[in-house]
Amino acid sequence: MTQPVTQIFKDPQALRAAIRSNQFNANTSGQAPGFVQCNLAILPKDWAMEFLQFCQKNPKPCPLVAVSDTPGNPMMDSAGQDIDIRTDLPRYRIWRKGELVEEVADISQHWRDDLVTFLIGCSFSFEEALVADGLEIRNISENKNVPMYNTNIACAPAGRFHGNMVVSMRPFVPADAIRMIQICSRFPSVHGAPVHFGEPSAIGIRLINQPDYGDAVTFKLGEVPVFTACGVTPQAAIMQAKPDFCITHSPGCMLVTDIPNAKLAIL
The missing domain is CATH 3.30.2040.10 (PSTPO5379-like domain)
Known part of the structure; x- marks a missing residue:
């Protein structure tokens, strides 16, 4: 269970630091106004290309913001400064064969060298x-x-x-x-x-x-x-596809990036 929101962070780096140090464990709606928030899907390399194609075919529920540059790299430099995908979301979901088996605040112990990270736009x-x-x-x-x-x-x-x-x-x-x-x-x-x-x-x-x-x-x-x-759509697809292992965000608990919302707007 996530905690109720008790503080509004204006700076995304400060928010991620609070999450990483277990000072913040709440839904991220309303946090760091002005910055892009992302849904998360992490899959083994042998599933990654098919998932990429699924996102490309379904850009409305699965709009891709960023993909990790190499398998096994947990740092998402394209999304912001010092973003460690293993620690910088309030809650994660661990899936095995399409079944939700655990929710955790840190996925460091679950990390593998073959994992590919996908960041998906959030409402x-x-x-x-x-x-x-x-x-x-x-x-x-x-x-x-x-x-x-x-x-x-x-x-x-x-x-x-x-x-x-x-x-x-x-x-x-x-x-x-x-x-x-x-x-x-x-x-x-x-x-x-x-x-x-x-x-x-x-x-x-x-x-x-x-x-x-x-x-x-x-x-x-x-x-x-x-x-x-909604960016929870990939979780529904993962439940159907049943990969041996997968990690997603817990609904409402997003990665808050350093990317300004204005960069994604069509004026």
Whole structure:
């Protein structure tokens, strides 16, 4: 279980230092505003090319931000200064043959020389633009992890990887939902425009107040759910493909990079 957020870090390097020293173990939504946050997938080299192809075929739920330069290298210099992928996320998930076997705060003891790291864009990055436009992000205002749901929206398969899209959800009144769509369209590298809004059952979601991942949030009078492609989608694909070993982030616990959000925006 992650701890509730007790401090907002403005600097991503300070946040990563706090995570590395076990001073911070919470969801990263709202942290280090202005900087790109990333979902994580780490796979053995013999699975990496197929996963890369899966991301390339499904850029909306799996927008690649960075890939490790060589197998076994845990440092992600392309994403920021002194980023050690083994220690710099609040929580990780360890998977074996498609089954979640453990959640840990440090993966150093699980590290191997054949592992390839993939950083995938996260919707937390566009939340800053929404807040700047005056929109309330309910998971931030209620200090919760964003609600996420499995859907019936099929991803394009690639080799052994296949499955349906996972989405995150934020409630808005219709006028704000339209504004949210306009803003998010400027950020294709972090999921871009929503994939659906309105009736949840149209995309296979039965109970909006019971998310598959994250926390339920409050709906106010007149609000509709707005669904955005989510970087937990690779975890769903991994569960289907069942590699012998894999590491992902725990939902809501991202790698916060030194890359400015503005670099990913289309103006």
